[in-house]
Each structure stands twice: as structure tokens, then as C-alpha cells.
Amino acid sequence: MRILFIAPYVPSRIRVRSFQLIRELGKRHHVHVLALGEVGRAKVRGAEDLSGMVDDLIVTPHSKLRGLAQSLVALPTPTPMCAAFCWSPAMKRMITDAVRGTRFDVVHIEHLRAAHFATACGDLPIVFDSVDCLTGLFGQMAHAKKNPIGKLVMLEETWKLRRYEPRALAGFDRVIITSDTERDELTALNPALRIDVVANGVDTDYFAPRGGTKFPHRLVFSGKMGYHPNAQAALWFAQNVFGALKRKYADAEFVIVGSNPPPEVKKLGKVPGITVTGYVDDIRPHLDSSSVAVVPMQVAVGIQNKILEAMAMGLPVVATPIATRALHEGCPGVVEAASTEDMIAEVSKLLDNPGLAEQIGRDGREEVGRNSSWRSSVDGLELIYEEAIRDHGRMT
DSSP: OEEEEEESSOOOSSSHHHHHHHHHHHTTSEEEEEEEEOTTTTIIIIIHHHHTTSSEEEEEEOOHHHHHHHHHHHTTSSSOHHHHTTOOHHHHHHHHHHHHHSOOSEEEEESGGGGGGGGGSTTOOEEEEEESOHHHHHHHHHHHOOSHHHHHHHHHHHHHHHHHHHHHHTTSSEEEESOHHHHHHHHHHOTTOOEEEOOOOOOTTTSOOOOOOOOTTEEEEESOTTSHHHHHHHHHHIIIIIHHHHHHOTTOEEEEEOSOOOHHHHGGGGSTTEEEEESOSOSHHHHHTOSEEEEOOSSOOSOOHHHHHHHHTTOOEEEOHHHHTTSOTTOTTEEEOOSHHHHHHHHHHHHHOHHHHHHHHHHHHHHHHHHOOHHHHHHHHHHHHHHHHHHHHHHO
């Protein structure tokens, strides 16, 4: 197949879903990628990794400042700010030119922020990857916001998304999403939608125990810190859990790994025992040197890649129930902690029992090896492409 893959960001090991889907598809098909990328950064953090995996990769520059300005303009309109952020006439022209110049079999569009680019795809069959239900995500964020202005903005965005998201998805040949829970939320918005689950996987060759020195009381939390739910989780753990652990273990460490931490997360680096790395080229050394991975999400949708990556590295994971809801009940390698007290107790149990922690870590790695392969995810995606092409042909 000849596939046009459209994304509102440059797929990378940070934007892991699109990166890994493209990587696996590129082994089997001709894949052309068009993506929006922040000026001066896109080629450094993603494009170089992708270029050897695909037939063609074009990144259209799109500045954060422009995106924010477009979002503000959209405030009094029915369009959600998250969608307006990625308006790009240059990207639409690029897509139109690509469709005219190459005979594609199917278009894959990722994320609601890129949904409006469908109008530039001509009469090609389109598979839309919603990734997560954004209405549900913004609803959670509105509930969690303490700042009155921030809460009001999130409530307005949720209200807009509740109308915009199901209407946008209804225009695609097929829709896919990461988990059953997210599919159920989208179906509740529009029961007529046909939505298939294509779960996230993990690269167990790349994420594998490296046999380095482990620090006995080091905890790690990884993720894009520019993403508010991750920053919120880091703050929650530092303010509510880490202090109790530090009093119990004098050498306790909490390492926060991820790009673009906001000022309030950066300040945590001044707390004894807490390290805030910012962007790193490779998160594996930080995972490998830790004894426990924590995923203290207060707001979460879909499958948490950070959980799968830690499991693949052989780390036991202690996570809040909302972070694990896309996993099956009793998932090996993962310990749930529903409250502050539970989080302190479960982490302490693992730090006090290295043998138990090691066994849970081994169980987790075996679990992802059995059930979280990107290869199997793309096997399912190929069938969806084929059905979309066949059904589209019948309608035209």
C-alpha cells in the first residue's frame, strides 16, 4: 500500500504512537509523512529518526506562538482551541500537492488537532486515529483545575469538544483509538460511530534492562512535562508522597524525566532528593538506574506509554487507578495505589523488599513481551486500511 500519514507534530520516540506505527508500516508499505513541526526543533527531535524509515518526510514549520494566537482567535467561536492551534494553510497546500502528485491508497490522520486537514485529501479513503477522547480528557482537566480562570477555560473547551469531536469523527471512513475505555467515551458522544481499538505497544528491544547500577531508593517518573497532566502528577507526588518517603529513606530520590517542564516543576529540582532533567535524548538510563517507576496521574486517558516502557525495562510500576484503567485487571508488573497513603505504602513495600520489586519487574516485562507488540497493532491497522479502501470504493 501507498500510505499518506498526516500528523500535527513530528512523530518521535516522545510522540511514540505515531513513531512506532510509522516505523512498523515502513517495513511493509510505502509511507509518506507530512507533519507540522515547531520551527528550529523538528529536525533535531524526530525527523532524523523518521527519515530512514519512510519514503518521504516533509515537515511544515508551525510556531508555538502562531498556534497560541490562533487559539485565542478561536475563543469566541465553536472551534476548540486545541484544534485551532494547528490551523496551517501551508500544511493544507502541502497535502493537496502530495495528493495530486502521488497515487495514495489510503490516508492516515492522527489526532483531533489534524482532523481539519481531511478537506485537503481529495476523495481518498481516510482512517482517523483519535488516539484518545479529548472531550473526556478536557473534562478531567476542568475538574482538576484549581485556578478559576484555568477551570473556566477548560470547561469552555470541554463544552466545545462535546459537539466538535463527534461531528468531526463522523466524516471519516474509519476511526481508531487506543483503548476500550476511550472507545466507550467516544461512542457515548455519538453511538453511530464505528470505532476500532488499535492499542499502543512497546519496543521491547529498545526498552530492555541494561544491567546498570540500580540506586536502591531511586524513583522515576517519565513523560512530556509540557503536557499538563504529567506536570500535575509530578507536583502531586513531590508534594504529597515524596516527603514521607524521604523521612523514611534518607537517600530517597525522585527523578522527573521529560521535556519542557513548567516553572513549578523546575522549582522541584531545588528540593533535596528531587532531580528534574528536562529533555533527554534517551530516557533508558534513568529508568535502568531506578528501583521503582511511579505513575501518579490525577488526570489520564488511554494507555500510558510510560507504564509500558517501564515494564519493558523490568521496573515495577506503582500507579494510580486512572493511569491503569486501559490495562486489564491485575496486570502483572503494575501495583495500583488509589490514595496518598496507598502510594506511600506500596512504594515503601517495594523499596523494603528488593526481591519482590525485582520479581514484579520481571513479570511486567514478560507481560508486555506477550501482549504489547507494535507488530500485532499494525497487523490490525492493516486490516482496517484494507476495509476502508474497499468500503470507500463501494461508496464512490
